[in-house]
Amino acid sequence: MTTTAAESTDQAESALLDQHKQFLSETQPAADILALNESAIQRFEVLKFPYRKHEMYTFVNTKDITAAPYVFSYGASVAEDFIKKHVYPGCEKSVLVLVDGVYRENLSDISGTSVRLMPIVEALSQADIKSYLESTVANENDVFACINSAFLNHGLMIDVPEKTQSESPLQILHVSTGSPAGKVTTLPRVLVRLGVMAELKLIVKYAGVQGNYFVNSVLDVLVGEDAGVAFTQIQQDNGDAWHCSKNRIVLDRNSRFHASNASYGNKLTRHHYEVHLKETGAELWLNGVSVLTDEEQVHNFVRIHHAAPHCVSNQQFKNIVDDHSRSSIDGTVIVNEGAQLTVSDQLINNLMLSDNAHADNKPNLMIFADDVKCTHGATIGQINEDQLFYLKTRGLSTKIAKELLTKSFADSLIQTIAFPAVVEDLENTLLKKLES
Amino acid sequence: MTAKENTVSDVLEDKKYKYGFKTLIESDTFAKGLNEDVIRAISHKKKEPEFMLKFRLKAYEKWLTMKEPRWPNVHYPPIDYQNLSYYSAPKPKKKLESLDEVDPEILRTFEKLGIPLDEQKKLANVAVDAVFDSVSVATTHKKKLMEVGIIFCPISEAIQEYPELVEEYMGSVVPVGDNFYSALNSAVFTDGSFVYIPPDTISPMELSTYFRINTEETGQFERTLIICADNSYVSYLEGCTAPQFDTNQLHAAVVELVTHENAEFKYSTVQNWYAGDPETGKGGVYNFVTKRGKCVGNNSKISWTQVETGSAITWKYPSCILQGDNTVGEFYSVALTNGHMQADTGTKMIHLGKNTKSSIISKGISAANSSNSYRGQVKVSKNATNARNYSQCDSMLVGDKCSAHTFPYIESANSSVQIEHEASTSKISEEQLFYFEQRGISRENAIAAVINGFCKEVFKQLPMEFAVEAQKLLTLKLENSVG
Numbered sequence: 001m002t003t004t005a006a007e008s009t010d011q012a013e014s015a016l017l018d019q020h021k022q023f024l025s026e027t028q029p030a031a032d033i034l035a036l037n038e039s040a041i042q043r044f045e046v047l048k049f050p051y052r053k054h055e056m057y058t059f060v061n062t063k064d065i066t067a068a069p070y071v072f073s074y075g076a077s078v079a080e081d082f083i084k085k086h087v088y089p090g091c092e093k094s095v096l097v098l099v100d101g102v103y104r105e106n107l108s109d110i111s112g113t114s115v116r117l118m119p120i121v122e123a124l125s126q127a128d129i130k131s132y133l134e135s136t137v138a139n140e141n142d143v144f145a146c147i148n149s150a151f152l153n154h155g156l157m158i159d160v161p162e163k164t165q166s167e168s169p170l171q172i173l174h175v176s177t178g179s180p181a182g183k184v185t186t187l188p189r190v191l192v193r194l195g196v197m198a199e200l201k202l203i204v205k206y207a208g209v210q211g212n213y214f215v216n217s218v219l220d221v222l223v224g225e226d227a228g229v230a231f232t233q234i235q236q237d238n239g240d241a242w243h244c245s246k247n248r249i250v251l252d253r254n255s256r257f258h259a260s261n262a263s264y265g266n267k268l269t270r271h272h273y274e275v276h277l278k279e280t281g282a283e284l285w286l287n288g289v290s291v292l293t294d295e296e297q298v299h300n301f302v303r304i305h306h307a308a309p310h311c312v313s314n315q316q317f318k319n320i321v322d323d324h325s326r327s328s329i330d331g332t333v334i335v336n337e338g339a340q341l342t343v344s345d346q347l348i349n350n351l352m353l354s355d356n357a358h359a360d361n362k363p364n365l366m367i368f369a370d371d372v373k374c375t376h377g378a379t380i381g382q383i384n385e386d387q388l389f390y391l392k393t394r395g396l397s398t399k400i401a402k403e404l405l406t407k408s409f410a411d412s413l414i415q416t417i418a419f420p421a422v423v424e425d426l427e428n429t430l431l432k433k434l435e436s
Numbered sequence: 437m438t439a440k441e442n443t444v445s446d447v448l449e450d451k452k453y454k455y456g457f458k459t460l461i462e463s464d465t466f467a468k469g470l471n472e473d474v475i476r477a478i479s480h481k482k483k484e485p486e487f488m489l490k491f492r493l494k495a496y497e498k499w500l501t502m503k504e505p506r507w508p509n510v511h512y513p514p515i516d517y518q519n520l521s522y523y524s525a526p527k528p529k530k531k532l533e534s535l536d537e538v539d540p541e542i543l544r545t546f547e548k549l550g551i552p553l554d555e556q557k558k559l560a561n562v563a564v565d566a567v568f569d570s571v572s573v574a575t576t577h578k579k580k581l582m583e584v585g586i587i588f589c590p591i592s593e594a595i596q597e598y599p600e601l602v603e604e605y606m607g608s609v610v611p612v613g614d615n616f617y618s619a620l621n622s623a624v625f626t627d628g629s630f631v632y633i634p635p636d637t638i639s640p641m642e643l644s645t646y647f648r649i650n651t652e653e654t655g656q657f658e659r660t661l662i663i664c665a666d667n668s669y670v671s672y673l674e675g676c677t678a679p680q681f682d683t684n685q686l687h688a689a690v691v692e693l694v695t696h697e698n699a700e701f702k703y704s705t706v707q708n709w710y711a712g713d714p715e716t717g718k719g720g721v722y723n724f725v726t727k728r729g730k731c732v733g734n735n736s737k738i739s740w741t742q743v744e745t746g747s748a749i750t751w752k753y754p755s756c757i758l759q760g761d762n763t764v765g766e767f768y769s770v771a772l773t774n775g776h777m778q779a780d781t782g783t784k785m786i787h788l789g790k791n792t793k794s795s796i797i798s799k800g801i802s803a804a805n806s807s808n809s810y811r812g813q814v815k816v817s818k819n820a821t822n823a824r825n826y827s828q829c830d831s832m833l834v835g836d837k838c839s840a841h842t843f844p845y846i847e848s849a850n851s852s853v854q855i856e857h858e859a860s861t862s863k864i865s866e867e868q869l870f871y872f873e874q875r876g877i878s879r880e881n882a883i884a885a886v887i888n889g890f891c892k893e894v895f896k897q898l899p900m901e902f903a904v905e906a907q908k909l910l911t912l913k914l915e916n917s918v919g
Contacts, residue, residue: 055507058845337836352851355818361846363857370833370863380816380848380855 009049009066016068017041020150027153032124040137040149047143056141059328059360060270060299065144065214065242073184074154075099076177078209083107083173086207086236088421091171096156099175101188101217103156114164115200120155120191129157129191132222136248142272145246148187148218155189162195162224169201169230169419174217178210178238188217194227194255203422204233211240219247221257225279228256230418234426235263235271239296246272251282251311260417261288262426264433265296265325273302277311284313289413291433292325292357302331306339315346318413320406320434321357332364333376339369346376351409353382407431466523472496475623478523482592482626487603491612495622498613505616508780509809509841510749512722515686522624522657580640586670587632588643591659594630601632605663609692609730609757617688617751618726621657625690628659633668633699642899644673658689664699666733671702673902685710687747689725697733697760702741704902708909709746714804717776720748727754731763731789739766740783741897743906748777753811755784758792758820765794768894772910773806773838782812782829782843787820787853798829799891802838809841814855816848823853831861832890884910 020041029037049066050057078099087095093112097104103117110117123129133149140146158170174188194200206215215237223229237243243266249257263269275284290298304313319327333344350359363376383405391401414426466474475496479489504515581588587598595602612622633639664670687709695701712720723746729738740754756765767783785794794814802808810829831840842859864886872882887910888895895903 059847340836350848352848352853355821355849355851357849357851359848361844361857363842363844363859365831365842365859365861366839367831367833367841367861368839370836370838372833372861372863374861376842376857376859378844378846378855378857380846380853382851382853 009051012049012066012068013045016044016070016147019069023151029153030121032130033121033153036124036133036137037150037152039134040140040146040152043137043140044143044146044150047141047146049143056301056330058330058362059326060268062268064268065216065244070185070214071182072151073100073177073179073186073213075102075104078107078175078177080107082209083175086173086175086205088169088171088203088419088425090168090419090421091203094166094168095171095173096158097173097175098156098188098190100177100184100186101174102154110170112168113166113170114161115170116159116161118157118159120157120189121153123157123191129193132220136220142246142274144216144244144270145218145272148189148216148246151187152189154187155191157191157193160192160194160198160200160227163197164195165199166201169203171203171205174204174206174215176206176208176213176215176237176241178208178213178241180210180212183212183214185214185216188215190218191220191222193222194224194229196224197226198224199228201230201418202232203419204231206235206237206243206245208238208241211238213238214242215244217245219245221247221249223249223251223255223257225252226254227252229258231257231259232417232419232422233259233261233271234422235261235269235298236429237264237266237269239266239294241266243269244272245270246274249273249275249284251275251277251279251284253279254281256283258285258418259287260413261286261300262414262417262430263288263290263298264430265290265292265298267295267297269298271298271300273300273304275302275304275313277304277306277313278308280308280310282308282311284311286313286315287413287416288317288329289319289410289430290327291320291410291430292327293322293433295324297326299326299328300331302329304331304333304344306333306335306342306344309338309340309342311339311342313344316413317348318351318410319349319359320351320353320410321359322353324354324356326358326360328358328360328362330362330364331376332366333374335367335369335372335374337368340371342369342372342374344372344374348378349409350378350380351382351406352380353406403434406434410434466521468521469518470520470522470624474522478624478626481523482595484595485599487599488595491607492623495612495619499616499619499623502613502616502619508751508811509807509843510751510778510780512749512778515722517620520686523626584637584640585634586637586639587630589630591628591630591661592626594661598630598632601663602630602661605692605694606661609694609728610690610726615726617724618690621659621688621690621726625657625659628661628689630660631662631670631672633664633670635665636667637665638668639670642671642673644675656685656687656689658687660689660691662691662693662701664693664695664701664736666697666699668696669700671899672704673899674703674705675707675902685721687721687723687725691725691727691754693729693738695729695731695733695736695738698735699733700737700739701729702739703727703729703754704898705742705744706902706906706909707742707744707746707750710748711746711775711777712748714775717748717805720777721746723747723750723752725752727752728757729755729765730757731760731765734760734789735762736760737764737766739768739897741768741894742770743894743898743909744769744771744779744781745909747779750777750779750781752781753783755786756794757786757788758794759788761789762791763789764792766897767794767796767798768897769798770801770891770894770906770910771799771808772801772803773808774803775806776804777806779807780809780811782810784813785815785825787814787816787823787825789820791822792820793824795825796827796829797893798827799894800829800831800840801834801887801890802831802840803834805837807839807841809843810859811843813845814847814857815845816850816853816855818849820850821852823850825853825855825857827857829859830890831859832887833861833863
């Protein structure tokens with residue numbers, strides 16, 4: 001007898017609950033973290049695994065990543081060469097390596113920075129961190145982030161002291177070791193806190209040694225008053241892997257968060273950005289570029305909450321989809337009552353190169369204040385015939401001309417990334433995918 | 437009080453509902469409740485052929501398995517579907533020869549609404565199939581339309597006289613189980629309009645229907661079916677007003693359109709149902725309507741234009757299924773919400789054929805404590821090569837207690853498509869108002885001018901008579917306490 005989709009979801013849910021009980025008895029967490037784990041699993045019971053047509057997963061088929069129980073992996077050995085390959089030039093003395101979500105001091109080097117590290121388990125002794133994490137768990141709407149919190153025990157907290165800034169960017173390298181035997185799941189968790197007037201350049205990179213893994217990551221960034229973050233996230237997992245990452249950004253008065261996302265795609269990648277512009281004058285820039293071929297998928301889910309007046313948010317996404325690939329953007333800007341003089345822009349451009357590819361968009365606006373300027377735009381199209389013709393009249397072959405046009409489509413966003421080493425790397429690898 | 441002291445929301449504040457009266461005529465109303473016997477009774481009362489009863493029962497069976505949609509961005513207390521009466525008709529009278537025989541009370545109602553129903557008004561060149569509650573009471577211009585072969589009659593009559601057309605097309609665009617409200621409608625609909633435009637015919641006049649909800653606590657379930665054969669053209673107007681009641685009234689209509697090769701159809705609506713008390717939000721009509729057109733034949737075109745200014749809750753997505761090659765779908769909408777009104781409205785453009793084109797222009801204005809959402813879907817299937825879509829949805833906010841939302845769904849599975857979507861939300865610019873006032877134009881007129889300008893793209897799509905009515909309606913909603 002075949003089981004229905006609903007039955008298999010129910011089975012997976014109860015399997016996860018059992019697994020959680022086992023997890024707690026094995027790890028015997030301290031009181032603070034135990035409370036967090038428990039409230040997260042309670043939240044999971046409310047949220048449940050997404051069913052088909054769930055509004056948050058309209059364009060995403062989560063079948064592969066909801067097959068609990070999960071086999072968790074906490075870090076096998078990784079060759080140093082692999083690490084070296086993925087550390088950007090200039091970050092050699094400011095790199096944090098997490099292997100399968102576990103911080104590896106021997107592979108990391110933060111001598112070139114002024115940041116302070118602490119396991120989240122210890123950071124929970126600080127009242128503000130504790131109450132922050134408790135409230136995020138209580139209000140969590142992403143079931144995968146919920147699972148991350150339910151099984152949280154290896155998280156890392158990075159403290160950037162007030163009024164500090166370092167020349168070289170800090171790189172967090174998430175390595176997934178994967179497994180040839182069966183699918184493993186990793187739960188990286190990082191919390192970054194910036195003090196007043198601190199500046200941080202942050203690069204987060206996901207890479208995999210071999211396939212067959214599901215990385216379910218959560219990153220919290222608390223940006224203090226007048227502080228600023230230049231952030232780049234590079235999803236360069238193994239093609240045979242699944243990726244879920246939730247980035248929750250909380251912006252204090254006059255703080256800035258400038259983010260760029262670059263995705264190589266794999267079996268399923270889902271980025272979830274939850275941004276709270278909590279106090280007056282906060283500013284968010286969020287760019288995303290993905291270049292997808294074969295059967296790769298990248299889905300972006302963005303929720304931006306304008307909770308205070310005079311905040312600015314600006315988003316731009318560019319996706320190139322070829323072959324049987326799929327991309328989707330589900331972005332909502334919410335302007336709360338009282339958040340007057342908000343300025344928010346959102347632009348999504350899709351370049352479709354194949355009839356078998358899919359590009360779906362859902363740019364939403366929810367506005368509860370009147371004195372605002374909010375716009376969004378979305379386009380889906382293909383290579384402009386006139387531009388192609390122009391290049392051909394200049395003696396370029398169709399192939400080269402197409403390559404040039406598709407590459408420059410994505411490159412215009414890559415160029416906005418603040419780190420030259422990352423730009424160069426993306427141009428050499430991500431854009432390489434467009435060469436036939 | 438000087439004009440200057442008025443805030444924008446003061447000016448926009450709802451005027452007392454002009455059409456809030458209730459006509460006292462005897463009604464033949466069923467007891468409250470819904471079950472198979474009620475459906476059989478409706479069908480029996482209408483003397484319907486067997487296929488209609490089957491259709492209704494099938495829909496009812498589906499409806500029982502369905503859940504009321506919760507995804508729209510609207511909030512209302514649960515509706516008790518067993519606490520509604522599913523049939524209400526003016527007491528049956530013998531077939532009427534002329535308008536003189538119509539209940540003078542009804543005629544007075546139409547007069548108040550300004551429907552050009554009497555003989556002299558034939559000059560207005562509008563044929564009216566006036567639906568009073570659920571039964572059509574008079575049809576004019578029928579003869580003139582019949583001369584060119586156009587059928588324009590109540591759907592109950594069409595079921596008797598043209599059963600083969602009804603059987604072929606009813607449910608072909610909106611299947612019985614399409615959604616909760618359309619299933620309910622399919623099971624219990626009492627009347628509505630039927631239009632058939634024969635091949636190679638251009639309708640000599642614009643067709644028009646006025647709907648009115650009359651008997652208290654009677655859900656009105658209208659069913660409209662319009663078929664345009666090859667190379668035909670028609671423009672259809674629909675206008676709505678309802679009396680003022682305290683209990684919420686449910687209106688779940690279904691409109692189905694089919695256009696064949698080279699046919700063109702234009703559907704225009706002005707809706708001004710009672711929106712509830714502007715202070716408390718009490719009362720008002722729940723307007724849960726399924727409207728869908730299907731461009732079956734190549735080169736056909738469907739154009740929806742709507743001006744929504746009433747109803748406590750609007751849940752309405754006039755859609756186009758662009759099935760034939762080179763077909764065109766258009767959607768023009770103005771939705772004004774005021775008081776405690778809630779609107780979740782928009783369109784769906786489903787591109788299936790090659791070289792299909794669609795455009796969406798949506799203008800939302802929210803004032804006072806209202807909530808206005810645009811929800812639209814543009815879907816391009818794999819075979820719809822060279823499909824083209826342009827969408828624009830702008831929202832205007834008046835006052836800091838209202839809200840405006842935009843939920844576009846853009847799905848593409850074809851590499852030769854071009855889809856553009858843009859949306860903006862803002863308030864009336866103070867600079868513009870200042871400029872008007874500086875030129876000696878009152879704040880009220882300035883706001884009316886700005887809003888009419890904001891909606892101009894939609895208004896110009898309306899047929900002349902309707903454009904005037906729509907402008908009047910917006911101005912009516914705008915004019916108020918300026919002293």
